[in-house]
Amino acid sequence: MKWNRIQKIALQSIMKNKMRSILTSLGIIIGVCSVIVMVAVGQGSQAQIEKQINSLGTNLLMVFPGISNQGGVNRGAGSRNKMKLSDCEAILEEAVHVKYVSASVRSGGQIIGGTGNWNSSVEGVSEQFLDIKDWDLESGEFFTAKDVKYKKKVAVLGKTVADELFPDMEAVGEKIRINNTPFTVIGVLEEKGQTGMGNDQDDTILAPATTVLTRLKGKDKINMIYVSANSLEEIDAAQSEVEEIMRREHDIDYGDDDDFMIRSQTEITKMASETSETLTLLLAAIAGVSLIVGGIGIMNIMLVSVTERTREIGIRLSIGARSRDVLTQFLAESITLSFIGGIIGILLAVGISLFMNNFTGIYTIINPTIVFLSMAFSAAVGIFFGYYPARKAANLNPIDALRYE
Amino acid sequence: MKPVIEMNKIVKNYVMGDVIVRALRSVDVTINESEFVAIMGASGSGKSTLMNIIGCLDDVTEGNYQLDGSDTNSLNKDQYADIRNQKIGFVFQGFNLLPRTTALENVELPLLYDRKERIKNPRQQAIKALESVGLADRIDHVPNQLSGGQQQRVAIARALVNDPAIILADEPTGNLDSKTSVEVMSVFQELNEQGKTIILVTHEHDLAQYAKRTIVLRDGHVIQDNKVEQQQSAKTVLANWIEE
Numbered sequence: 001m002k003w004n005r006i007q008k009i010a011l012q013s014i015m016k017n018k019m020r021s022i023l024t025s026l027g028i029i030i031g032v033c034s035v036i037v038m039v040a041v042g043q044g045s046q047a048q049i050e051k052q053i054n055s056l057g058t059n060l061l062m063v064f065p066g067i068s069n070q071g072g073v074n075r076g077a078g079s080r081n082k083m084k085l086s087d088c089e090a091i092l093e094e095a096v097h098v099k100y101v102s103a104s105v106r107s108g109g110q111i112i113g114g115t116g117n118w119n120s121s122v123e124g125v126s127e128q129f130l131d132i133k134d135w136d137l138e139s140g141e142f143f144t145a146k147d148v149k150y151k152k153k154v155a156v157l158g159k160t161v162a163d164e165l166f167p168d169m170e171a172v173g174e175k176i177r178i179n180n181t182p183f184t185v186i187g188v189l190e191e192k193g194q195t196g197m198g199n200d201q202d203d204t205i206l207a208p209a210t211t212v213l214t215r216l217k218g219k220d221k222i223n224m225i226y227v228s229a230n231s232l233e234e235i236d237a238a239q240s241e242v243e244e245i246m247r248r249e250h251d252i253d254y255g256d257d258d259d260f261m262i263r264s265q266t267e268i269t270k271m272a273s274e275t276s277e278t279l280t281l282l283l284a285a286i287a288g289v290s291l292i293v294g295g296i297g298i299m300n301i302m303l304v305s306v307t308e309r310t311r312e313i314g315i316r317l318s319i320g321a322r323s324r325d326v327l328t329q330f331l332a333e334s335i336t337l338s339f340i341g342g343i344i345g346i347l348l349a350v351g352i353s354l355f356m357n358n359f360t361g362i363y364t365i366i367n368p369t370i371v372f373l374s375m376a377f378s379a380a381v382g383i384f385f386g387y388y389p390a391r392k393a394a395n396l397n398p399i400d401a402l403r404y405e
Numbered sequence: 406m407k408p409v410i411e412m413n414k415i416v417k418n419y420v421m422g423d424v425i426v427r428a429l430r431s432v433d434v435t436i437n438e439s440e441f442v443a444i445m446g447a448s449g450s451g452k453s454t455l456m457n458i459i460g461c462l463d464d465v466t467e468g469n470y471q472l473d474g475s476d477t478n479s480l481n482k483d484q485y486a487d488i489r490n491q492k493i494g495f496v497f498q499g500f501n502l503l504p505r506t507t508a509l510e511n512v513e514l515p516l517l518y519d520r521k522e523r524i525k526n527p528r529q530q531a532i533k534a535l536e537s538v539g540l541a542d543r544i545d546h547v548p549n550q551l552s553g554g555q556q557q558r559v560a561i562a563r564a565l566v567n568d569p570a571i572i573l574a575d576e577p578t579g580n581l582d583s584k585t586s587v588e589v590m591s592v593f594q595e596l597n598e599q600g601k602t603i604i605l606v607t608h609e610h611d612l613a614q615y616a617k618r619t620i621v622l623r624d625g626h627v628i629q630d631n632k633v634e635q636q637q638s639a640k641t642v643l644a645n646w647i648e649e
């Protein structure tokens with residue numbers, strides 16, 4: 001029998017049984033769409049985390065207070081912090097593979113100024129901080145080495161803080177009070193938006209580390225040190241240099257453990273992407289479940305309609321269709337429905353992921369392999385459950401098929 | 406006269422668990438080309454069973470059935486299908502139309518399964534068949550929009566459409582009023598005059614008089630096989646029809 005005739009019969013059958021056709025396709029649409037979207041969300045967040053880490057700074061090393069092990073009792077990171085500003089100075093002076101160094105001293109506080117008040121975090125850093133982070137100013141200027149040296153009470157505001165305190169006016173030149181200490185605003189940072197975890201990177205205030213230590217914290221321990229190596233290739237060399245200098249500064253004897261730890265950007269990237277791979281895997285598992293649910297939906301529809309379809313097969317056989325004609329028709333129907341359902345599922349998934357990218361904070365990346373796999377799986381389920389019962393019916397003799405209940 | 410159907414000691418048993426239903430117990434029937442046979446008998450006597458076997462819809466338990474000179478036992482499934490498609494038009498006791506499918510598409514269907522594609526324009530042929538059973542104005546109706554009689558006529562049109570040599574009708578007039586029944590008989594007589602072999606199951610003695618021969622079954626046996634003495638002409642009866 002000619003293929004175009006079978007196709008005509010198959011299309012007729014699909015159109016005659018709209019509800020069944022729609023439900024079958026729906027199973028496939030849900031299966032395909034959910035898998036694609038889930039994996040897209042997973043991979044999107046993975047990519048974004050990596051991007052974020054790369055935007056931490058250039059050729060970055062970070063020095064944190066180490067884990068203290070006193071008498072075998074682990075007292076947690078930073079439990080015996082010995083890091084001071086002098087460590088930064090030593091590194092900047094001695095390390096040949098290092099270009100920029102900045103301390104980081106964190107403090108929070110009530111900020112009063114302009115039209116109101118605001119709670120934000122204050123980070124004390126060196127004048128090289130912007131170079132390390134590769135950030136820019138929107139207006140004004142950054143503080144200088146001199147400002148740092150003389151503990152000037154100057155501050156650079158993040159965009160959010162500037163907008164909150166000075167909504168309708170230029171912030172530069174204004175006075176603010178951080179926990180009652182007056183500061184002069186000398187610059188406003190460029191807007192950077194949210195991190196992948198939803199933190200507002202613009203809700204911050206930068207001030208000289210020396211000022212923050214003496215005026216706001218009243219002690220000399222710093223939270224961490226940012227070190228920027230000359231180039232990507234020199235990161236490892238810079239790391240050993242920094243370690244050596246820190247050990248000397250902290251009087252650590254040969255054979256004793258470091259009381260600090262150094263993390264390079266590449267390490268952090270690796271750690272974070274491992275976490276987000278787990279996330280992607282989890283989402284893929286959820287997606288897999290919805291694929292199976294979709295598959296069961298298809299299966300149910302096909303099996304429920306098997307009585308009706310067996311009669312139909314009986315009628316077709318009785319007027320002279322060969323078993324093969326009927327099977328080809330059913331196969332054509334299943335393939336058509338699976339294909340249409342798959343395409344709609346893909347289009348829907350693309351639509352949803354575009355929507356997410358543009359209107360929500362969720363970033364998605366559509367993976368062609370997953371598109372293919374989910375489509376193949378759904379089609380396999382659709383075709384199997386469309387074809388297998390039909391095969392059984394087509395092998396009956398016409399009278400038995402007509403009598404089937 | 407050439408025999409088209411030769412049945413030799415046909416037995417058909419239905420096995421249902423421990424019970425064996427003997428629907429046909431050794432039936433011998435020979436039907437020649439261009440005959441018009443009415444099969445009669447009480448309900449359950451095996452009429453439909455016999456028709457299904459003649460129509461190659463069901464197989465025999467024992468015995469030998471020669472259709473058009475060839476032994477049906479030696480045929481494979483596809484050859485059976487092709488015989489159903491090309492040599493036989495079957496009108497069922499229930500209508501067996503495809504649901505949600507228009508009269509026209511139902512009637513067209515056998516032509517679509519004709520692998521020789523003898524009829525070039527299936528749609529045209531299907532319309533002609535529907536016209537011949539008086540349903541020209543119902544071609545776009547689906548079965549559940551048609552009366553029982555109209556559905557049966559669609560089924561008849563479907564049986565005719567492939568121009569088969571043998572037409573088998575299992576109580577085709579069961580759902581029709583008496584005038585329409587005679588009209589259907591007139592269609593069958595006309596086809597019979599064109600040389601087709603017609604085999605008809607009916608309960609009504611009146612309708613059997615339009616055939617040329619009657620076969621009576623009882624409990625799976627042929628108990629009577631007579632020539633109709635005076636075949637009635639449906640055309641004449643219709644011409645003189647007095648509305649009740």
Ligand SMILES: Nc1ncnc2c1ncn2[C@@H]1O[C@H](COP(=O)(O)OP(=O)(O)OP(=O)(O)O)[C@@H](O)[C@H]1O
Nearest residue numbers: 419421426427428447448449450451452453454455
């Ligand atoms: N598929 C089947 N399974 C079991 N028994 C069957 C089957 N089909 C028919 N029979 C039995 O075979 C016998 C003959 O049935 P058949 O349908 O041929 O009768 P019939 O003469 O056509 O009756 P009616 O006039 O009521 O249509 C009956 O006793 C019936 O119960």
Ligand SMILES: [Mg+2]
Nearest residue numbers: 452453498575
């Ligand atoms: Mg019957």
